[in-house]
Amino acid sequence: MWGIIATWRMALEGIEEAQDILENQGSASEAIEVAIQNVEDFPYYKSVGYGGLPNENMEVELDAAYMDGDTLDIGAIGAIKDFAHPISIAKQLSKEKVNNMLVGQGAEKYADHENFEKKIMLTDRAKIHYYNRKKEIEEQQIKPYDGHDTVGMVCLDNSGKMTAGTSTSGLFMKKQGRIGDSPLSGSGFYVDSKVGGATATGLGEDLMKGCISYEIVRLMKEGKHPQEACEIAVCQLDKELKERRGQAGDISVVAMNNQGEWGVATNIDGFSFVVASAIQSPIVYLVKNINGKCIHEVASEKWLEEYIQERIKPIVQK
Ligand code: ASP
Numbered sequence: 001m002w003g004i005i006a007t008w009r010m011a012l013e014g015i016e017e018a019q020d021i022l023e024n025q026g027s028a029s030e031a032i033e034v035a036i037q038n039v040e041d042f043p044y045y046k047s048v049g050y051g052g053l054p055n056e057n058m059e060v061e062l063d064a065a066y067m068d069g070d071t072l073d074i075g076a077i078g079a080i081k082d083f084a085h086p087i088s089i090a091k092q093l094s095k096e097k098v099n100n101m102l103v104g105q106g107a108e109k110y111a112d113h114e115n116f117e118k119k120i121m122l123t124d125r126a127k128i129h130y131y132n133r134k135k136e137i138e139e140q141q142i143k144p145y146d147g148h149d150t151v152g153m154v155c156l157d158n159s160g161k162m163t164a165g166t167s168t169s170g171l172f173m174k175k176q177g178r179i180g181d182s183p184l185s186g187s188g189f190y191v192d193s194k195v196g197g198a199t200a201t202g203l204g205e206d207l208m209k210g211c212i213s214y215e216i217v218r219l220m221k222e223g224k225h226p227q228e229a230c231e232i233a234v235c236q237l238d239k240e241l242k243e244r245r246g247q248a249g250d251i252s253v254v255a256m257n258n259q260g261e262w263g264v265a266t267n268i269d270g271f272s273f274v275v276a277s278a279i280q281s282p283i284v285y286l287v288k289n290i291n292g293k294c295i296h297e298v299a300s301e302k303w304l305e306e307y308i309q310e311r312i313k314p315i316v317q318k
Contacts (some may be wrong), residue, residue, distance in 0.1 A: 002016070003260035003277035004031065004252070006153040007201045009307055010045045014038035015282045018155065023278075028157035029068060029091070029160060032165045036064075036087040039151045040167055043123055044311040047149040051123045052169025057176050058130050060121040062169055069162035069193035076183035078103035078271040079176075083111045083253070084119040087167045092116075103179065121169075124144045128317045133173060135318055145187065150182045152189055152199030154256045158278075163200055164191035164213075170203070177189040180204025186214035195221045196257030198230070203249025210237035216255050224261030226228065226255040227294075234265035235292050253285075265294040272299060272307075 002022040006015055014035035021031040039126035040049025047053065054060045064086030067078040075094030077086055078273050089111045093100050102110050112118070149166035166182040166189050174180075181204035188204070190213040191197025198216035200207045212233050217257070221227035241248035252266035259276050266287050273296075276282040284299040298308075 001261045001278050002156055003256055003262065003275070004153060004155040004159050004283055005254045005256045005264075005273065005275045006035070006118055007151060007254055007273055008149050009043070009267045009272040009274065009284050009304070010039055010048065010149070011035065011151050011153065012275040012282060012284055013042070013153075015274045015276050019282060020275045022155075022157055025158055027159070028155040028161045028163040031157065032153050032155040032163045033066070033087055033091055035153060035155075036151060036167050037085050040085055040087065040129065042126070046126065046129065046171050046172075047169055048151050048167050049086065049169070050119065050121050051126055052121060053126050053172040054122055054130050054169075054178050054192050055174045055178065058122070058127065061174075061176070062086045062121065062125065062167070063179055064090040064167040065183040065185070065189055066094050067164045067185065067189055067191050067197075068094060069164070069191035069197060072192065074100055074185050075100040076185070077107040077111075077202060078179035078183045080104070080107040080111065082118055082120055083108070084117040084121075087165050089114070089116050090165070101183065104177065125315065126259065128315050129172070132315075132318050137173070150180070150188065152182070152201055152254070154191060154197035154199055154254065156256060156258060156260055158194060160258060162191050162193040162197050162256075164189040164197045176279040180194075180268055184208060186211040188213060190214045190217045192217055192221075193258060195228060196255060198253055198255035200251070200253045202251045206237070206241055206249035207251060209241065212237055212251065212253060214252060220255065220257050226261055227256050228263070230263040230265035231292065233297065234267055234294075238267045264296055265289070
């Protein structure tokens with residue numbers, strides 16, 4: 001049995017590539033890297049890799065992580081600039097004995113030394129978004145939280161090995177050096193081949209408060225189905241945050257156990273995700289949270305068409 005689950009519709013084409021690998025007895029470590037690289041390469045996704053939206057200094061700073069569920073090896077990078085595939089750098093770091101998480105200049109130095117592909121990740125389109133947003137902020141004091149959405153994946157291969165990976169440009173207009181949950185083990189991702197894995201997207205500052213990915217894996221280890229584990233973890237964190245702080249940021253998660261069973265939960269409307277497995281070709285779903293129960297349905301052709309049109313439509317500088 002193999003399976004792969006990912007946050008957001010943007011993962012679809014990457015998941016299709018992963019399917020080919022997994023069907024042909026490829027490993028979860030190769031499949032997840034190829035799938036995430038695909039998302040990093042696509043210029044119209046504003047929140048991952050090339051074309052990701054910049055920080056307040058108009059620099060694209062990227063976070064990524066990779067985890068091996070057999071060995072529990074973890075590699076992560078934070079706030080790295082001008083490298084094409086953050087996921088691959090994170091994966092390589094996971095194989096080092098120490099120094100597994102590097103940020104900023106240190107991460108760049110490592111990536112350069114290891115000959116990872118350099119690339120200017122700031123596109124003209126992202127610059128237009130930046131200038132438009134700057135103008136909006138000046139005019140209306142809008143909070144710099146838009147154009148986020150991390151790609152996170154959990155993968156199981158035919159040998160029973162599981163992996164997790166994340167890649168993101170984080171929050172649009174974030175402060176220089178800001179690092180979200182995505183490269184943080186337990187918050188943005190966690191995987192254990194003996195149990196299963198989970199990954200999160202949403203407001204990193206809040207996701208960290210519940211170490212939500214680890215919490216989901218912990219619940220699955222207690223015997224919960226991934227769906228139940230996701231719902232409990234999201235509901236609990238959402239409730240705690242609201243009780244203690246008056247509000248909760250966006251929290252969306254996906255999980256898969258080592259049997260290929262999967263689950264998803266969110267506290268927002270409009271969260272989409274993609275799943276493929278030995279018994280299911282890649283499908284995009286949409287999720288809704290109705291009083292703590294997360295109901296998912298297959299995305300319609302109309303929704304899928306509008307999604308792409310919205311991503312690639314021409315934009316003008318205001
Ligand atoms: N969790 C990411 C961050 O805070 C953003 C997102 O997934 O929307 O950097």
